[in-house]
Amino acid sequence: MEKNNYAFTDIRANHRQEKPRTAGVTEIRGPYYTVMGQRYLKDVLETMGDHVDILKFAGGAFTLMPEKQLKELLDLAHDYGVKVSTGGFMETVLTQGPEAVDYYINECKRVGFDIIEVSTGFITMPIDDIVRVVERVQKAGLLAKPEIGVQFGAGGTNTIAQNEAAGISDPARAIEIGKKCLDAGAYMLMIESEGITESVETWRTEIASRFAAELGTDKVMFEAADPDVFAWYIKNYGPDVNLFVDHSQIVQLEGLRRGIWGNNELWGRVITFDGNDK
Numbered sequence: 001m002e003k004n005n006y007a008f009t010d011i012r013a014n015h016r017q018e019k020p021r022t023a024g025v026t027e028i029r030g031p032y033y034t035v036m037g038q039r040y041l042k043d044v045l046e047t048m049g050d051h052v053d054i055l056k057f058a059g060g061a062f063t064l065m066p067e068k069q070l071k072e073l074l075d076l077a078h079d080y081g082v083k084v085s086t087g088g089f090m091e092t093v094l095t096q097g098p099e100a101v102d103y104y105i106n107e108c109k110r111v112g113f114d115i116i117e118v119s120t121g122f123i124t125m126p127i128d129d130i131v132r133v134v135e136r137v138q139k140a141g142l143l144a145k146p147e148i149g150v151q152f153g154a155g156g157t158n159t160i161a162q163n164e165a166a167g168i169s170d171p172a173r174a175i176e177i178g179k180k181c182l183d184a185g186a187y188m189l190m191i192e193s194e195g196i197t198e199s200v201e202t203w204r205t206e207i208a209s210r211f212a213a214e215l216g217t218d219k220v221m222f223e224a225a226d227p228d229v230f231a232w233y234i235k236n237y238g239p240d241v242n243l244f245v246d247h248s249q250i251v252q253l254e255g256l257r258r259g260i261w262g263n264n265e266l267w268g269r270v271i272t273f274d275g276n277d278k
Contacts, residue, residue: 029058030056045076227252
């Protein structure tokens with residue numbers, strides 16, 4: 001990937017790590033709510049590729065695409081230094097048994113995925129079994145990214161009433177899962193937003209704060225596919241917090257990270273200091 005040159009370089013903006021980043025990682029949603037082909041993704045990455053670290057599929061969308069077009073998307077992402085994640089689909093595969101899990105992991109590697117999200121939002125599994133799946137993904141040479149959260153049935157875009165009826169689980173269990181998965185070599189943890197900032201009457205930010213405190217902000221990525229939500233995370237954890245947003249929100253998010261724009265509450269207040277800010 002050829003290095004981009006920018007105009008307006010004498011206007012100060014917050015310092016950001018060069019890719020591959022270990023802080024301030026931005027993951028964007030790929031095909032799910034909208035179709036995304038090679039031409040669409042190329043437009044996104046030609047203009048904003050420097051600010052994108054991971055492209056995430058959702059809902060098994062990759063199983064609905066012709067293999068040729070799927071590989072073109074993955075190859076294009078890699079051309080721009082962007083890793084590609086399966087997103088949440090593992091729970092579907094897990095219901096079909098160990099052989100299906102092995103097939104899925106091998107197929108992900110064959111077509112060119114970098115990250116397998118180990119999601120269990122619709123199912124309940126023993127913690128040690130989740131860890132075994134993580135280890136299996138890592139052994140295959142891929143990056144395991146377990147998803148943890150507190151909402152039963154997360155991932156199904158439930159209504160507030162449905163989530164309240166299902167109830168939430170103890171954050172301590174999610175933290176235990178997260179710690180054991182990190183000990184097993186997991187790349188990063190995805191924090192599911194349902195039950196915290198999505199489909200709730202009132203945000204449960206104390207849960208997000210507990211995850212950050214006990215797992216470490218460098219090891220977690222918060223789902224924040226709403227501008228008010230990612231603004232809250234940046235306000236509380238700074239521009240280097242790891243966030244998952246919709247691909248339509250890249251510009252807005254990066255503007256906040258760089259401190260060049262923001263809402264009324266954050267404009268002019270998000271800064272970095274490394275001695276070499278430009």
